Amino acid sequence: MVNPIRTIARRVIETARALRHNRAQVCRQTAAGRKGQSLIELDTVAHSYSGGELFNEVSLRLAPGSFHFLTGPSGSGKTTFLKLCYGALVPTSGVVRIFDEDVRQMSRDDIAMARRRVGVVHQDCQFLDHLSLRENLALPLTVSGHEALDDDANLRELMVWVGLTARADAMPPELSGGERQRAALARALIMSPDVILADEPTGNVDWEMSQRLLTLLIELNRMGKTIMIATHDLGLIRAAKNHVQARVLRISGRRLQLAGADL
Amino acid sequence: MSALRSVIDFAIGDAQAEKAVPPTGFTVRLTVFSAAAMAFLVVFALALSLAAGRLADRWGDELARSATVRISAPVEQMAAQTEAALNVLSTTEGVENARALSIDEQRDLLAPWFGSELPLDALPLPQMIEVIETAQGFDGDGLRLRLSGEVPGAVLDNHASWRVPLVSAAGSLRMLGWISIILIALATGAMITLAANAALAANAQVIAVMRLVGARDSYIAQAFMRRFTLRALTGAAVGTVLGGVALLFLPSASEEGGFLTGLGLQGGHWLLLLLIPILAAAVAFLATRLAARNTLRSLT
Ligand SMILES: Nc1ncnc2c1ncn2[C@@H]1O[C@H](COP(=O)(O)OP(=O)(O)OP(=O)(O)O)[C@@H](O)[C@H]1O
Ligand SMILES: [Mg+2]
Numbered sequence: 270m271v272n273p274i275r276t277i278a279r280r281v282i283e284t285a286r287a288l289r290h291n292r293a294q295v296c297r298q299t300a301a302g303r304k305g306q307s308l309i310e311l312d313t314v315a316h317s318y319s320g321g322e323l324f325n326e327v328s329l330r331l332a333p334g335s336f337h338f339l340t341g342p343s344g345s346g347k348t349t350f351l352k353l354c355y356g357a358l359v360p361t362s363g364v365v366r367i368f369d370e371d372v373r374q375m376s377r378d379d380i381a382m383a384r385r386r387v388g389v390v391h392q393d394c395q396f397l398d399h400l401s402l403r404e405n406l407a408l409p410l411t412v413s414g415h416e417a418l419d420d421d422a423n424l425r426e427l428m429v430w431v432g433l434t435a436r437a438d439a440m441p442p443e444l445s446g447g448e449r450q451r452a453a454l455a456r457a458l459i460m461s462p463d464v465i466l467a468d469e470p471t472g473n474v475d476w477e478m479s480q481r482l483l484t485l486l487i488e489l490n491r492m493g494k495t496i497m498i499a500t501h502d503l504g505l506i507r508a509a510k511n512h513v514q515a516r517v518l519r520i521s522g523r524r525l526q527l528a529g530a531d532l
Numbered sequence: 533m534s535a536l537r538s539v540i541d542f543a544i545g546d547a548q549a550e551k552a553v554p555p556t557g558f559t560v561r562l563t564v565f566s567a568a569a570m571a572f573l574v575v576f577a578l579a580l581s582l583a584a585g586r587l588a589d590r591w592g593d594e595l596a597r598s599a600t601v602r603i604s605a606p607v608e609q610m611a612a613q614t615e616a617a618l619n620v621l622s623t624t625e626g627v628e629n630a631r632a633l634s635i636d637e638q639r640d641l642l643a644p645w646f647g648s649e650l651p652l653d654a655l656p657l658p659q660m661i662e663v664i665e666t667a668q669g670f671d672g673d674g675l676r677l678r679l680s681g682e683v684p685g686a687v688l689d690n691h692a693s694w695r696v697p698l699v700s701a702a703g704s705l706r707m708l709g710w711i712s713i714i715l716i717a718l719a720t721g722a723m724i725t726l727a728a729n730a731a732l733a734a735n736a737q738v739i740a741v742m743r744l745v746g747a748r749d750s751y752i753a754q755a756f757m758r759r760f761t762l763r764a765l766t767g768a769a770v771g772t773v774l775g776g777v778a779l780l781f782l783p784s785a786s787e788e789g790g791f792l793t794g795l796g797l798q799g800g801h802w803l804l805l806l807l808i809p810i811l812a813a814a815v816a817f818l819a820t821r822l823a824a825r826n827t828l829r830s831l832t
Contacts, residue, residue, distance in 0.1 A: 357744070377828075378748050385746035395741045399554040411552060412747035456745070 306369065307332050308464050308495050309354050309387075314363035316349055323349055327363070327525045329518070331464065331497065336490045336513050338506050339499040340528065341520035347499040348392055350520065351466045354497070355387045356380045385413050388457030390467035392499075394449045396441035402452055403428070403437040409460045427455045430485070432478075446473035454482060464495045471505055479505060487513045542758060553738060553755040556731040560763050563727050567767030567816070568774070570720045571808050574713055575775025578808075581709025582801050588702035591695060598691065599672075601630070601661040605685035614659050617683045621663060624678070626670030633660040663690075720764070720812060721819045728760055728823035736831075743831055753824035760820040761813050768812030772805050 307330035315325035323346035331337065331354075339347050352358040353365050356372050365372045367383045375383070396405045404411075407424055428434045431451035436444065444452065450473050457465055465486065471479035483505060490496045490513060500506065509515055517528040601621070605613045614632050621630035633641075638660060639648065672690050679686040732739070742752055779796050797805070 378750075381743070381746050381748040384744065389744065391744070395744060397552065397554075397738055397741055399738075400552070404551070408552065408742070409745040412742055412745055412751055414751075460746070 307366075308368060310364075310366040310369075311353065311360075312364040312366070314353065314360040314365060316346070316353060316358065317361050318349075322361075322523060324520055324523045324525065325362075329525060331495050333463070333495055334490070334493050335495055336487075336509075336515040337497040338509070338515055338517045339497060339520070340501065340503070340506065340517060343501070345520040347520060348468055350525075351389070351468050351497070351499055354466055355384060355389050385409065385460055386463045388460060388462035388465045390450070390453045390457045390465070390470045392468040392472070394441075394453045396449070396452070398441050401438050401440060402433060402444065405441060406452060406456050406459055409456060413460070424459070427459060431455045431482075447475070447478060450474055451478070451482070454485075458489070462494070465489065465497070467496070467498045469500055470498060471500065471502060476504075480508065483509055484512075542754075542761075550755055550758065552742060553735060553752075553759070556734065556759065559727040559731045559734075560759065563724060563760055563763045563816070564767035564770075566723050567720065567764040567812050568771035570716050570723075571768035571771030571812055572775040572778075574716050574808050574811075575772055575779060575805060577709045577712040577716065578804060579779055579797055581706045581713070582797060582804075584702045584705035584709060586798070588699050588706060591699050591702065599663040599665065600689045600691075601663060601679065602658045602687045602689065603661070603683065603685045604658040604687070607656065609685070610659055613683050613685050614661070617661055617679060617686050620675075620678050620682055621661070624670055624675055626666050626668050627663055627675075628666045629664040631662050633662060658685075717811065717815055721815045724760055724764060724816045724819040725823050728756060728820040729827065731756060731760075732823060732827040736827075739828065740831055743828075749825070749828045752828060753821060756824050757817055757820040761817045764816030765809050765813040768809040772808045776802070776805050 309329075309331040311327055311329045314327045316323050327350075339350060341347055349358065353360055353372075354367070356365075356367055356375065359365075359372055367375070368386065370379065370383070372380075396402075397408065400408070403424065406427065407415075407421070425434070428437055431454060433448060433451055433455065436448060441449065441452075450470060454467065454470055457467065467486070470486075471482055474482065479502070486496055486498065487509065498505075506515070506517055519526050519528045601617055603610065603613050603617055618630055618632065621627050635653070638657060641660075672688065676688050679688060739752055776797075782796050
């Protein structure tokens, strides 16, 4: 049986790949050439805000093609952990490597280039309120120097796929919470990134939509994308475990633990 | 050539980048207005400097190289003393040429005061000798000493006593004009820095989102720099045109009016006005770049 989501996802990836920036392409090829290495690596990392230490001695390697869930109570530091993974925060101690580069050694431009290869679904979505939804989805392409994308087939397909075609010209403040989350996911995918970090991507959508988004992420993973999803939603994790070999990590007691069979 | 290319690219800009940063509203309008006002002031400071410069050069040049020896003597000694003075002058280093004025020339000099019908022959007028210096000039005190020894009735007037303060006043005026221009440029830079900082602060959220999706600092800074540079260019162009028109309506230079009527621009100096908008644009470019760099550095 032909899986329609798989077909669409593959096409999305192919067209997005064709659009990608030369340098990003070169980077990707070199990354592929070093298979077996980690895309993102945390080595005995600790992080604290002024309020106190969130976690310490955290080590993790995101191998290419791996699928991780990150869970833990609210306020345990899931978002903080993801921010460390895409260079928005520098760890208080320990080393974070993104594509084999130590975040502390990376210039601001290096960070920007790395972010083009890491698709992030932010918990609070983060759109530009003065641009239409379509323009917001195309923003990663725009800022990396691609031409105007108004009629881009790839963009259109992504929008069909997250069910937002009818809202293409809406401004972000007019969108519902679920629409914003779907849009955030579409924006994270537009550059066809190697790694996808999603912070509560299904927090505001109904069960059916959350299953659809999950299926998409699983399909992307089958095509070789590395995925990490932070979520409270244990139902989502259980649903995923039937389809994909996912590791479930939990932040608990300031440590990162592998969650057991209770899931 | 490639520099020109990049200037053109910068001016045309990236429509998408321009769109990503929302309109910055009043800060932009303030920039246009202040650039216009500043350019208007620069036009006058420039005209003042150039006019003062012209004056200083003219007084310096015309007068620096001429001096007068005046001989007052009894009529029967006049010819002999004149002869002696000319002799002294011809052997003085730094004197290019010395010449006794004829009676007609002396009459012409006095005509403005006494009319041209003056019977000069009947008056015990002093004899004037016009001295032209070489470029190096002569030693006034030395010459005065020699003259007092050999020509008792001779008085040397090398114009320095009244020329020097005038030339130095014109020089100060010129300096003041240039200082004003520099101060106006700095004030423009400060003003645009404030406006750019306000615009950047108002757009902190937008900048953060752009960074999150992989925008480089230069890309974000460019959008702001382009906006402020073009507004400063436009404002300064308007201000310069208005200042230039105002200069045109000043009375033109004339002998009688002296300094005040010579304030306009002359000839090729009009072309200098073209530099004012370019300078304003350059100041805006640098000020915005600095402001953007500082703001961006504080974001992840
Ligand atoms: N910029 C900051 N400065 C200081 N404290 C912060 C900052 N960001 C987060 N924190 C604190 O760090 C802790 C962890 O925050 P974080 O957002 O990582 O939690 P989370 O696990 O993602 O929570 P949730 O499940 O509610 O999204 C919280 O107590 C939060 O208040
Ligand atoms: Mg969170």
